[in-house]
Amino acid sequence: MTRWLVKTEPSECSIADFAAADNQTIPWDGVRNYQARNFLAQMQEGDEVLVYHSSCKRIGIAGIVRVVRSAYPDPSQFDPDSPYHDSKSTPEKPRWQAVDLAYVRTLPHLLPLDTIKAMPGLDGFPLIRRGNRLSVMPVTDEQWHILLANA
DNA sequence: GCCAACGTTGGC
């Protein structure tokens, strides 16, 4: 089992939205970056995923979700009305993948980015690499335990 | 295959 982190703008989709969703499940679609997509494709049912709130007032890790459906072609790429539409993608040769994620828990306190940056042992963690823009990334067991030690 | 131009991300 692998562990992961996904970034999301909470105004678009927050950990509270997971808690409130039907079956507490939300399709994770709209990823349009190849490196992130390749990680999505590796996600297995049951994998745990940290939910990171970006571009907002309180930046940091807000909760945990779980993969309940592994990668399948992202329907939004075929939808001309979707902002995620990709005219170069066809159902025969889909370019983008989605997974379904389900709510596990909200952290009792948001784990802020500046706290994460100050934690020892997270060298090389993509989230805190300068200029990093990766929106889906693996989290090692060690990183996971450091991050959640007090959460 | 190179690389300049462009659009986007995301913290501040």
Next chain:
DNA sequence: GCCAACGTTGGC
């Protein structure tokens, strides 16, 4: 709103 860093595009 700013802007550095990055990924993608497209001409050559």
